[in-house]
Amino acid sequence: xxxxxxxxxxxxxxxxxxxxxxxxxxxxxxxxxxxxxxxxxxxxxxxxxxxxxxxxxxxxxxxxxxxxxxxxxxxxxxxxxxxxxxxxxxxxxxxxxxxxxxxxxxxxxxxxxxxxxxxxxxxxxxxxxxxxxxxxxxxxxxxxxxxxxxxxxxxxxxxxxxxxxxxxxxxxxxxxxxxxxxxxxxxxxxxxxxxxxxxxxxxxxxxxxxxxxxxxxxxxxxxxxxxxxxxxxxxxxxxxxxxxxxxxxxxxxxxxxxxxxxxxxxxxxxxxxxxxxxxxxxxxxxxxxxxxxxxxxxxxxxxxxxxxxxxxxxxxxxxxxxxxxxxxxxxxxxxxxxxxxxxxxxxxxxxxxxxxxxxxxxxxxxxxxxxxxxxxxxxxxxxxxxxxxxxxxxxxxxxxxxxxxxxxxxxxxxxxxxxxxxxxxxxxxxxxxxxxxxxxxxxxxxxxxxxx
Amino acid sequence: xxxxxxxxxxxxxxxxxxxxxxxxxxxxxxxxxxxxxxxxxxxxxxxxxxxxxxxxxxxxxxxxxxxxxxxxxxxxxxxxxxxxxxxxxxxxxxxxxxxxxxxxxxxxxxxxxxxxxxxxxxxxxxxxxxxxxxxxxxxxxxxxxxxxxxxxxxxxxxxxxxxxxxxxxxxxxxxxxxxxxxxxxxxxxxxxxxxxxxxxxxxxxxxxxxxxxxxxxxxxxxxxxxxxxxxxxxxxxxxxxxxxxxxxxxxxxxxxxxxxxxxxxxxxxxxxxxxxxxxxxxxxxxxxxxxxxxxxxxxxxxxxxxxxxxxxxxxxxxxxxxxxxxxxxxxxxxxxxxxxxxxxxxxxxxxxxxxxxxxxxxxxxxxxxxxxxxxxxxxxxxxxxxxxxxxxxxxxxxxxxxxxxxxxxxxxxxxxxxxxxxxxxxxxxxxxxxxxxxxxxxxxxxxxxxxx
Numbered sequence: 001x002x003x004x005x006x007x008x009x010x011x012x013x014x015x016x017x018x019x020x021x022x023x024x025x026x027x028x029x030x031x032x033x034x035x036x037x038x039x040x041x042x043x044x045x046x047x048x049x050x051x052x053x054x055x056x057x058x059x060x061x062x063x064x065x066x067x068x069x070x071x072x073x074x075x076x077x078x079x080x081x082x083x084x085x086x087x088x089x090x091x092x093x094x095x096x097x098x099x100x101x102x103x104x105x106x107x108x109x110x111x112x113x114x115x116x117x118x119x120x121x122x123x124x125x126x127x128x129x130x131x132x133x134x135x136x137x138x139x140x141x142x143x144x145x146x147x148x149x150x151x152x153x154x155x156x157x158x159x160x161x162x163x164x165x166x167x168x169x170x171x172x173x174x175x176x177x178x179x180x181x182x183x184x185x186x187x188x189x190x191x192x193x194x195x196x197x198x199x200x201x202x203x204x205x206x207x208x209x210x211x212x213x214x215x216x217x218x219x220x221x222x223x224x225x226x227x228x229x230x231x232x233x234x235x236x237x238x239x240x241x242x243x244x245x246x247x248x249x250x251x252x253x254x255x256x257x258x259x260x261x262x263x264x265x266x267x268x269x270x271x272x273x274x275x276x277x278x279x280x281x282x283x284x285x286x287x288x289x290x291x292x293x294x295x296x297x298x299x300x301x302x303x304x305x306x307x308x309x310x311x312x313x314x315x316x317x318x319x320x321x322x323x324x325x326x327x328x329x330x331x332x333x334x335x336x337x338x339x340x341x342x343x344x345x346x347x348x349x350x351x352x353x354x355x356x357x358x359x360x361x362x363x364x365x366x367x368x369x370x371x372x373x374x375x376x377x378x379x380x381x382x383x384x385x386x387x388x389x390x391x392x393x394x395x396x397x398x399x400x401x402x403x404x405x406x407x408x409x410x411x412x413x414x415x416x417x418x419x420x421x422x423x424x425x426x427x428x429x430x431x432x433x434x435x436x437x438x439x440x441x442x443x444x445x446x447x448x449x450x451x452x
Numbered sequence: 453x454x455x456x457x458x459x460x461x462x463x464x465x466x467x468x469x470x471x472x473x474x475x476x477x478x479x480x481x482x483x484x485x486x487x488x489x490x491x492x493x494x495x496x497x498x499x500x501x502x503x504x505x506x507x508x509x510x511x512x513x514x515x516x517x518x519x520x521x522x523x524x525x526x527x528x529x530x531x532x533x534x535x536x537x538x539x540x541x542x543x544x545x546x547x548x549x550x551x552x553x554x555x556x557x558x559x560x561x562x563x564x565x566x567x568x569x570x571x572x573x574x575x576x577x578x579x580x581x582x583x584x585x586x587x588x589x590x591x592x593x594x595x596x597x598x599x600x601x602x603x604x605x606x607x608x609x610x611x612x613x614x615x616x617x618x619x620x621x622x623x624x625x626x627x628x629x630x631x632x633x634x635x636x637x638x639x640x641x642x643x644x645x646x647x648x649x650x651x652x653x654x655x656x657x658x659x660x661x662x663x664x665x666x667x668x669x670x671x672x673x674x675x676x677x678x679x680x681x682x683x684x685x686x687x688x689x690x691x692x693x694x695x696x697x698x699x700x701x702x703x704x705x706x707x708x709x710x711x712x713x714x715x716x717x718x719x720x721x722x723x724x725x726x727x728x729x730x731x732x733x734x735x736x737x738x739x740x741x742x743x744x745x746x747x748x749x750x751x752x753x754x755x756x757x758x759x760x761x762x763x764x765x766x767x768x769x770x771x772x773x774x775x776x777x778x779x780x781x782x783x784x785x786x787x788x789x790x791x792x793x794x795x796x797x798x799x800x801x802x803x804x805x806x807x808x809x810x811x812x813x814x815x816x817x818x819x820x821x822x823x824x825x826x827x828x829x830x831x832x833x834x835x836x837x838x839x840x841x842x843x844x845x846x847x848x849x850x851x852x853x854x855x856x857x858x859x860x861x862x863x864x865x866x867x868x869x870x871x872x873x874x875x876x877x878x879x880x881x882x883x884x885x886x887x888x889x890x891x892x893x894x895x896x897x898x899x900x901x902x903x904x
Contacts, residue, residue, distance in 0.1 A: 006884070041819055041879050055819035157878075301877035304884045308893075309872075322872055329876035338876055367493055367507035400849060400882070403856045403875045410873060411863030420761075420774055421862060423855045424781035424790055425753035426609075427493050430852070432458070432756045441760075 001106045002077045002087065002249070004030035005037065006300050007281025008108030009059065010307020011314065012069050018315030021068040027100060028069055029089050031076035034132045035061050040300050042135040043158065046142075047165030053132055080105070080253035082274070104276045104314050107250055107263065108307070111243035111282035111298045120214030125222035126237045129162060138238065147235025148172060151225040153211050155182035157330045159240030160194070163203050164332050166238070174204040174232045176211055176225060185328060186391050187343045189358065190377055193393040197335040206232070243298050245283045258285040260296040267320040269310045278314060280306025287323035290341045290388060290409055291350035297324055325409040326389075329399040336399035340406045341389025342379060353382035355450060357442040361435035363397040365427035374398050378405075378415065378439040385414040385447040390436070397429070404436045415443040453558045454529045454539065454701070456482035457489065458752050459733025460560030461511065462759020463766065464521050470767030473520040479552060480521055481541050483528035486584045487513050492752050494587045495610065498594075499617030505584055532557070532705035534726070556728045556766050559702055559715065560759070563695035563734035563750045572666030577674035578689045581614060590690065599687025600624060603677040605663050607634035609782045611692030612646065615655050616784050618690070626656040626684045628663055628677060637780060638843050639795045641810065642829055645845040649787040658684070695750050697735045710737040712748040719772040721762045730766060732758025739775035742793045742840060742861055743802035749776055777861040778841075781851040788851035792858045793841025794831060805834035807902060809894040813887035815849040817879035826850050830857075830867065830891040837866040837899040842888070849881070856888045867895040 001008040012026050028035075036059040044050040064071050072089070078097070079088040086101040113128040115121060125145065127138040150166045152159050155177035166173045175182065175198070181191030182198060182205060195205050209227045214237060217223040224231045245262035247255075256264045256272045262285035264272045269284075271277040281303035285294040305321060312319040327340040347354040356379050364371040374394030381388055390405035392398050408418055418440035425432055433441070453460040464478050480487075488511040496502045516523050524541070530549070531540040538553040565580040567573060577597065579590040602618045604611050607629035618625045627634065627650070633643030634650060634657060647657050661679045666689060669675040676683045697714035699707075708716045708724045714737035716724045721736075723729040733755035737746040757773060764771040779792040799806040808831050816823040826846030833840055842857035844850050860870055870892035877884055885893070 038817060038819070038879065038884075040877075041817060044820060044879060049821050050819050299877060301875075301882075301884045301886075305872050322869070324874045327874045327876050329878045329881050331878065331880045336881075340874070340876070365490065365493060367490070367502050368496060369501050397852060399878075399880075400852065400876055401855070403853070403873075403886075404859055406874050406876065407856055407859035407863065407865075410869075411859070411865060413859075413863060417774070417862075420757050421855075422776045422779045422792070422858050423753075424779050424792070424852055424858065425492075425751060426781045426783065426851075427490065427496060428783045428851075429781050429788075430753075432490075432753045434753075434855075 001026065001028035001108060003108035003110055003281070004028045004035040004064070004071060005108065005110055005281070006303035007307040007310070008106060009036045009064060010304050011106050011108065011278070011280065011310040012064065013067065014308050014311025015315040016067055016069060018312065018317055024315065026069045028064070028071045029075045029077045029087070030071065030073050031092060032131055032133065033073055035059060035064055035071065037132050038300060039130060042129050042132070043161035043165045045135055046129070046138060046162065047168040053136065056132065077249060080249050082253050082255070082277070105278070106310055106314065107271070107277065107279040107283060108281045109246040109249060109283045112246045113239060113243050114241040115239060116211070116241065118211060118213055120216050120222065123214055123216045123220060123222045125235065126214055126239065128239050129158060130243065138236070141236055142169060145235045149233050150174070150236045150238065151176060151232050151234040152238045152240055153225065154239065154241035155179065155205070156184060156240060156242055157328070160198065160330065160332050162238045162240050163198065164201065167201050167203060174206060176206045176209050176227060176232065178208070178210055180207055182207070183330070183337060186337070186339055187377065190375065190391045190393055193375060194332060194335065194337055197332050201333055243282065245285070245296055247283055250279070250283070258294045260285050260294070262296045264294070268313050269306055269321055270313070278310040280310050286321070289323040289325050291346060293350060295324070295326070297326065299328065325406050327402060327406045329402060331399065334395050336394055336396070338392045338399045338402035339390070340402050341387065341409050343389060343391070344379065347379055347388050352388060354379045354388050355382055355443060355446045357439055357446055359435065359439045359442055361438050362431055363394060364429060365431050368427040370396070372396065374435045376435045376439040378443045380415040380443045380447050383447070383451050385416050385444060387413055387415055387418060390439070401436055415440045415447060419444050453478065453480035453560060455560035455562055455733070456480045456487040456516070456523060457560065457562055457733070458755035459759040459762070460558060461488045461516060462756050463558050463560065463730070463732065463762040464516065465519065466760050466763025467767040468519055468521060470764065470769055476767065478521045480516070480523045481527045481529045481539070482523065482525050483544060484583060484585065485525055487511060487516055487523065489584050490752060491582060494581050494584070495613035495617045497587055498581070498590060498614065499620040505588065508584065529701060532701050534705050534707070534729070557730070558762055558766065559723070559729065559731040559735060560733045561698040561701060561735045564698045565691060565695050566693040567691060568663070568693065570663060570665055572668050572674065575666055575668045575672060575674045577687065578666055578691065580691050581610060582695065590688070593688055594621060597687045601685050602626070602688045602690065603628060603684050603686040604690045604692055605677065606691065606693035607631065607657070608636060608692060608694055609780070612650065612782065612784050614690045614692050615650065616653065619653050619655060626658060628658045628661050628679060628684065630660070630662055632659055634659070635789060638789070638791055639829065642827065642843045642845055645827060646784060646787065646789055649784050653785055695734065697737070697748055699735055702731070702735070710746045712737050712746070714748045716746070720765050721758055721773055722765070730762040732762050738773070741775040741777050743798060745802060747776070747778070749778065751780065777858050779854060779858045781854060783851065786847050788844070788846055788848070790844045790851045790854035791842070792854050793839065793861050795841060795843070796831065799831055799840055804840060806831045806840050807834055807895060807898045809891055809898055811887065811891045811894055813890050814883055815846060816881060817883050820879040822848070824848065826887045828887045828891040830895045832867040832895045832899050835899070835903050837868050837896060839865055839867055839870060842891070853888055867892045867899060871896050
């Protein structure tokens with residue numbers, strides 16, 4: 001195993017479940033100090049909702065070792081020699097390098113944060129939040145630095161979550177965002193709802209803006225973030241620009257990469273053209289079942305599924321990954337944000353002509369206490385009426401409602417078929433017409449109108 | 453329209469949307485004083501969460517009349533003359549009877565509460581909760597009666613919700629239940645979780661017990677509920693035993709009824725064998741897509757859908773009802789209870805051999821604040837692995853998770869196909885493996901084991 005986080009260690013654990021230590025020797029190389037941690041939990045740890053780092057570790061090195069996995073921390077694989085079936089690894093503390101041969105190889109090298117080549121980007125006070133070490137360093141900076149001004153670069157999931165975390169810590173937060181609205185994983189009309197909620201929290205959103213430089217003070221620490229025609233003072237800067245597949249090793253070894261830089265695998269998560277090499281998690285590309293194209297979707301839930309599948313196959317069983325439909329949920333304060341399937345631009349890019357509807361509904365029966373507004377955007381294919389995507393922004397109960405659409409996308413349902421889905425109804429849970437059904441009904445009607 | 457509640461008035465409104473008053477005259481007969489009210493909201497009104505009766509009325513008589521519907525309240529249809537295409541109706545206040553002829557007839561007579569023929573059942577202080585008038589009478593009794601002991605007969609949705617409502621009003625509540633556990637819509641192992649929550653609220657649950665008599669005092673009012681070998685003192689008694697289709701008129705007119713006493717319709721919600729008569733809502737039986745058998749499922753959400761379909765067809769359009777999968781959600785205090793598809797006994801009755809799993813998971817990532825336990829029971833067909841049913845009991849986020857299974861049932865997915873569904877994941881919403889996925893994975897594994 002190269003990499004001992006979600007995908008790698010799920011694979012190791014599952015393979016061990018199927019094959020005991022007598023049958024299968026498992027060696028896992030990890031350049032960091034932690035295993036199986038929840039990167040998605042880092043914003044909540046920084047924000048104070050999760051009390052400590054250990055809570056984010058699903059399984060410790062000791063627990064893995066107790067299950068018969070030879071785990072080598074602070075040991076970085078520096079080369080994959082596919083022809084001879086071996087990897088070279090360096091112990092980071094001693095510098096010692098050794099070759100280890102394998103019968104089966106699992107590549108789970110994850111992703112690396114995008115770090116634009118800007119002047120000052122490496123200055124003290126500028127932080128990524130990809131690993132537990134990153135999180136700890138950020139928390140140390142926050143504890144040491146008296147100032148209370150923060151700039152977050154990027155307004156995707158991580159950027160938005162980090163902005164809220166810093167608000168929770170008492171910071172004045174500015175988010176600098178290249179896109180028209182935050183959450184570019186949504187269409188801009190839905191992203192606008194997110195911006196309003198962020199502004200409601202006191203976050204300053206600066207959209208349509210590229211960072212040009214990180215400015216430092218006389219002490220060499222960050223003091224501001226510069227954009228084309230302005231400067232935003234900053235005692236701390238958090239980079240939340242996104243991640244790219246970490247496939248340097250794989251590329252050097254000549255393994256097949258896709259257009260997003262991720263490894264390409266078959267359904268069994270084997271690297272294409274290689275019988276005995278598997279890859280999963282943030283370093284691979286996955287098939288988007290709606291567009292029919294490959295995407296990079298770095299999410300812990302996929303990494304865990306990949307690991308499960310790889311471990312099953314490497315352990316002599318059979319499992320396959322069907323692909324994704326592009327589901328993601330997030331939260332800013334009490335605003336829940338969800339999407340699945342294609343946005344308008346994705347549909348166009350995939351060659352799919354579409355009808356779009358946006359409906360306003362409520363989370364519960366209108367008369368039931370706590371009913372809150374919910375906006376549902378739905379895309380259906382022109383003429384066939386096949387569901388193409390759903391975006392939902394609302395409060396309690398909005399986020400996981402997207403699962404209805406995720407299953408419908410998987411099953412290839414049309415919006416007409418969705419109109420009378422038998423969804424759970426009771427006043428504390430939904431209006432008699434669930435917001436997703438209201439959207440489906442309207443979308444079906446639009447498909448019919450534009451077909452005739 | 454016979455009946456001006458959810459199904460009837462949805463039909464009227466939809467037909468009116470398609471056909472103006474010049475094209476289509478709509479007459480709606482309603483024996484009660486209200487239209488389009490939410491019967492499902494009554495427990496929350498009695499419990500005090502919904503401030504007043506008017507909040508439960510989705511659309512008032514005046515609003516319907518303003519849309520060109522000739523609404524006749526306190527007017528009961530007493531006969532359907534199918535041969536001559538007319539109905540006889542009696543104005544309840546004056547006693548006047550008149551015949552009205554129709555080109556198209558919609559039967560939306562709803563359901564009537566089961567009222568066992570027990571001694572004392574009609575005594576003052578014994579209440580049903582089917583209509584707004586029922587709710588008002590119960591509230592009047594509660595206001596007038598100094599005692600604070602209540603007995604609820606029946607432990608289905610209504611019984612359980614009414615028990616909680618009375619607890620909220622400061623009553624000592626005993627629930628007398630014929631079944632082994634409350635919520636017979638769940639298997640007993642899941643119902644036990646509901647019982648524990650009810651007992652946690654201070655409700656006394658008496659299971660496996662039939663009421664034999666309602667005992668009255670010298671003033672003629674209820675004073676206790678008797679069972680075979682005990683008496684439970686009661687200042688008020690609420691009947692929540694369930695409902696039956698109200699099809700007296702339809703039966704007298706020779707229209708086709710099913711084994712549960714509900715009207716039988718075709719896909720377009722037309723009464724079978726009758727081109728110009730439609731029926732929908734609580735007075736019809738619906739096709740259960742999982743068992744392939746007809747059931748009586750009195751739920752406001754179906755009534756609204758039926759009304760929509762009937763109004764579309766009667767207005768010259770085209771819409772069909774696909775059937776149900778048996779989804780229902782409910783709440784006791786903060787416990788959420790959900791089911792869809794078949795219980796174990798339903799599966800046996802339908803001739804479906806099944807595998808069953810029960811898993812314990814959590815509503816959110818374990819480390820995220822507010823993560824709470826969730827129990828998911830899943831049934832899959834033996835050998836094919838087709839999903840047959842899901843029951844979920846948990847706290848926040850448990851109830852609507854059942855929609856995942858509702859869509860999967862509609863699409864005919866197997867539990868193997870469900871294992872890698874791309875469901876929304878983020879720490880505030882779900883563990884990396886959603887509880888439904890955990891159950892699917894385990895069920896798939898069991899199906900494989902028992903097939904080989």
